[in-house]
Amino acid sequence: MRLRIPLAIIFVMGIFTIVSHFIPAQPVADLNQTFRNWYIGIISFFIFLGTVNLARSNSEKIKTRARDWKYSIILIISLAVMLVAGFYKGRTSMEEGNPFMYLYFNVQYPLESTMYSLLAFFITSAAFRAFRARNREAVLLLVAAVLVMLGRVPIGAAMWDGFPDVTEWIMSFPNAAAKRGIRLGIDLGLISMALRMILGIERSYMQ
């Protein structure tokens, strides 16, 4: 019984979701929307639980003086400050003097941009390893990558005005064909997994 009820719910909801895709009638669309609203409600509840979990585990670290416990103090203080700021004037108002938005644009946003900017360096180091001509396939990858790079930067077009066209051809034909092949496999794999779950065959996540 402990397994049967969740499996029955998965079966009914799975079949309904598939069928509703083909039925545009309003009652079905409304029911679909109702289920989505339920999901949003559940998510909101879990966000609260997640925040409690975060506060609890970090408080525990501070209490037990676990390794790097000082970082937990910063986290708890930041969490409390953002919470108070959010409750004070909300998070949607962009008016000047809104403390939450001020903190968002002047602290969180720059920090996130910094993390994102690391990508430039990581792409360089990964490309350095990827483009080593170890075998025939790697040479092919290297040549294609160099051509695409030259077609995407002004200096490439300055060297030879055919580079942008070569780049366009590589991206539109071999690259698009490979991506579509992978996409086709992904979609079939997704249908297969969804069927296994709807039929209750794959349930390792809920045993």
Next chain:
Amino acid sequence: MHKAQSASALLIGLGMLIALGFLPAAGAGVNEAVPAAGPDSAGVPGVLPPTITAIEDTPNDGGTSIDITWEASPSEAIAPGSVIEYSIMRSDAEAGEFENFGTVPAGSTTYSDGGLQHDRPYWYKVTAVGLDSEAASEVSGPGYGRMQWFDDGLESVLALTVLICALIIGSIIYARHKSGLMYLRRLPVFDAIDEAIGRATEMGKKVLFIMGQLDVDDPQTVASMNILARVADRTATYGATLDIPCVWPMAMSMARETVKESYLRAGKPDEYDEDDIYYMTTDQFGYVAGVDGIMMRDRPAANFYLGAFYAESLIFAETGYTIGAIQIAGTAEVDQLPFFVVACDYTLIGEELYAAGASLSGDPVQVGSIRGQDIAKAVFVVMILVGVILRLIGIDIFTEWLAIG
């Protein structure tokens, strides 16, 4: 006399004001529409009205929309630029008050009016709006939004969905009866999972498992959860420590249940620690910073990145590479796959992520579904070839049938 002179002066003054256009002439209401058509008194051509040609139910919807089609105002051809936009006016009575429910730029001749009640009559006018004049079409209607119970634009999708499902279910039934005959190529990554966890155990280091950026409503996260069950089986058996920072609290809750069950199956419920699976943040780069911090401080020996990844994929994989961890990745995000292929030791490419849970289980019935999926893939390859050949010889019926909408 004095009174007569004053009255004359007032009349002359009013006449001048009317002539100069400061006051409306007798009989012209303040809110009355500006001249509908034809050249005005100053010789500037006014806007001519459009003509509504059809008011039809929008096909394949819930009956909440009506399509209005009109012939453009002749002014668009006579004096290009004279019409700025068309206003779509609607009323629920032929002689009722018409209100503007939508605006489209000049050159448009169709509009879908949504948010209606099905099976209720609506009347329409389309007004051509010019710089200094506007002209409305005749009232047309009634139009009705009709509810459809099948989207016939998705006929081919339904047929192919039924075909794929039939192939997969047929393979599952076949596998149930003939399990011994089923062969499935074993991916090297499956052996690598054991190897990576074994290495982490020997080194006394953690196994880091990242489930991607999306919540449990994304199939990639569910696929990741299926693999997590196998990974947790191994960590429970070997006695390695799992570390699972989560982006979404619901995924955290599900991961906790999954791992707990694995430890119960392994007969080591006391070794399960729910604090190893914790919520970090839903913020993408906040999460990246947190996970990178874990990698640099704890230096896990095995990193699993399985699920939906975006810009963070390479940041994770390169940081993991620098600490020398065995890295196993898998995603269905096609644009992120090259990053994982470059920086990780093993990568589950697209469909392999979805198949891994079934394949690792060794259950012949689940393996049967993968075989069905492969047969469906072969059918699609044949369909692509047939479609290409038919297009080359000028027969479009097959590709037109496949087109959605």
